[in-house]
Amino acid sequence: MIFNWTILHKLNNIIIFVEMKERVLITGGSGLIGSKLTKKLLNSDFEVVHLTRAKNSKHDIKTYEWDWGKNYLDERCLENTKHIIHLAGAGIAEKPWTTRRKEIIVKSRVLTTRLLHKAIEENNHDITSFVTASGIGFYGAITNEIVHTENYPPYKDFIGNCCEQWERSADLFEKNAKVLKLRLGIVLDENEGALPKISSMIKKGLGSPIGRGNQYMPWVHVDDVVSVFFNAINQKIPAGTYNVVSSQHVNNKELTHAIAKALNKKIRLPNVPSFVLKFIYGELADILLEGVKVSNEKIMSAGFQFKYDNLEEALNEIYN
Template identity: 55%
Template sequence: MKVLITGGSGLLGSALTKKLLKNSIDVVHLTRNKSSKNDVKNYLWNWEKNKIDENCFVGVTHIVHLAGAGIAEKAWTQKRKEEIVKSRVLTTRLMHSKITQLKLPISGFIAASAVGIYGAQISEKVFTEKDKAFEDFMGNCCKQWENSIDKFESISRVVKLRLGVILDKNHGALPRIANMVKNRIGSPLGNGQQYMPWIHIEDAVNVFYKSILDEEISGTFNTVSSDYITNSELTNKIGNVFNRKIWLPNVPSFVLKFLYGEMSETILKGVKVSNKKLKGEINLKYEKIEDALTEIYS
């Protein structure tokens, strides 16, 4: 078994690489940057120039596709929105065309997607994998991303993992909120009632790991914990961990809209997402937010 990971230098890719290597599974990365970290061989690609180092595929049995421009990294200008979509769709197409052209035998294509497919909505409905993509930027982005992934179905087993916010001590959304809370300047965003589907980094890695190894798994899975938690509840639970009372009033929606423009939708809105299908395949270790936060900060 040999696994090629795209975006392997990122939060999820680094943690998955460690787990695979620990289990004596060969890993290589496909990256935009040769000096990319991690103790594995790096191969270069450039989706803007339609270039890929074909040597990356030698002996590869499984591909894990994680690459994509950060959703919340920069303001959503028209140019940035195009990059967010193209860095996912065109990278998938580039790999698909090369693998088809070279007639490479791949036994598993495991790709990230996001619960953002259900859109920035305020709703009490619990969304399942059968629900359609919502008509907003993230909904459309995930739809195009997943459509490009589906093309692999004619050549390989395909698993699409619709991730919630990954909780990790040092990277992503959690340390940003936790730092504010620790410094006594954290407070819920907007009305605080928006849901934030989440998954502990260890569970996210385990889901990808199992999807690589278990040849019986295929299809689309919401990759989230069982706990439906609102922004206000999360902020207060982080406050409990650090023994900080959340005393400031909520950050008004108009301030976030002014600061982040359209991207503010992703933090001011959010839905409940079901993990029933996923739990039919794998047990999660961190089902409750308290358990996840305790593990992360103990």
């Protein structure tokens, strides 16, 4: 349990203390990771508030609004906040990467971070930790056999550049708080994210690997992602940048077949040719058709243990 003991009242030399739960502010708390993390934190006696673009949250918790396009943030969200978890960002694989969409993808991550930092500085808010999501896209949309550690430089393509800017904006918090930057792999969840998109095709008998099928797809079970964020603010992981992926390197062909097996389905169709995806998605197809191996050694050395480190077990937990 996380409590701050705060003096409420001093009356006739009798001091009354009240229990104050530690407050965590989550941006993008309505999304896949944010929803599950919110539940975990509430169950562990933290207070959680969300910073959102929508007035009415689907969660039964306090929400505050912001709008990075208007440089607006409701600063009341920072009152008594001890930890900030930054998950907000326009969906990377949601829409084709037009010039405007690319701008939204980057600004919804970078300008939001700066907006938060400005509010913290201007109001002299005292926070303990700032934890931001980033992605393994940092290493670029390429395919090779190199196992990428956190020491690799960002790849010079749109997605690598986006992650680099996202992480640099988080560095602004280094003089205010403990900063963690978590480069997430593909988060596996039954109902949201990439997995239901792949599995719905397989369930209809239309699933198949894409492109050459040899692109690596670093993956992580959603429960492990939630645990990493939880441990990050619970002081169990030191400040720094961490890859958050399971140990098992699987490529697109292996992942597609593993999902089919977990669903008791067969893959009968040939691979979807790369040119079809490029025709449909344009540049966005790059992150579907390419992918590298990513190391999780650093976070494991920091003491984190993945509950799901084996793909078959992770998928069985999700589907059974």
